[in-house]
Amino acid sequence: MAAMPRWSWAWRAPRTSLLIWQAVGSCLVLSAVGTALAIGLAPYRLGIVPALVGLAGDLARGRLPATLSPVHLLLVACGLGATAWLAVAFARSAASVAALRRRQRTLLGLIARPHPDLREALVVEHPAVAAYCLPGRKAAIVVSTGSLDLLTDRELRAVLAHERAHARERHDLVILPFAALHRALPGSRLVHAMLEAVALLVEMRADDRAAADTGHLTLATALRRFRACDRVATPPGTLGGAGHDLDARIARLTARPRPSWPVRALLLIVASTVAGTPLSLFLLPL
Structure with a gap:
């Protein structure tokens, strides 16, 4: 299990892999x-x-x-x-x-302004590159003026589509149980590796959703620009499109690995078995 976070096969189907990690954590x-x-x-x-x-x-x-x-x-x-x-x-x-997000929303209400053409985006005056999603029932997508100057219109749409995927699929709720487990067991290397693996898979899942709308190469080019520039760390409680292992994500978008449906089905069966076995302890006699 300790080697699972490094298995690149999991990157071929991020959504399925996230289900497997949830089963493993459970x-x-x-x-x-x-x-x-x-x-x-x-x-x-x-x-x-x-x-x-x-x-x-x-x-x-x-x-x-x-x-x-x-x-x-x-x-x-x-x-x-x-x-x-x-x-x-x-x-x-x-x-x-929740408290961090409330503070972020209050701060954004003071310093951010709506993008004139993209109603879903809030713009923050800052020369460094930043783009992130503040998830929740009223999600917000934030970009810096440095990002607007750096990206072309197509690349900006790709980045916004990535952040929109975070908001729509509530990736923050996917990460939360692993963050809580890490909080309960802060010294566990396995739990830390699980949290890192899930955070990367969440980014790859959002990459897939964005690439379906704007193209793989467009998003890969945008990520290359992020990698080449000074970036602002995403605030706590948010999800940032350029926050996790850009090299792996760029290589994946360029290679476009196609998942095998039989393998995906097998992995889902394994995940169900892994999650269901300990549940039997709670209902069946030893």
């Missing part, structure tokens, strides 16, 4: 939590959910099964504690991102 979380709960609740000989209901009833009556040892109770407490810890990390990540 499997890791459910397996870690589910294993502790399943072993702790093994004396009930039920799935985790019905066993938890049984344990709650026994605790309310003040009468626990004789086969339920202190070790079992400790494992149940660890599993429930880990679940609460992850839920708090997710809630804090979501709240932090």
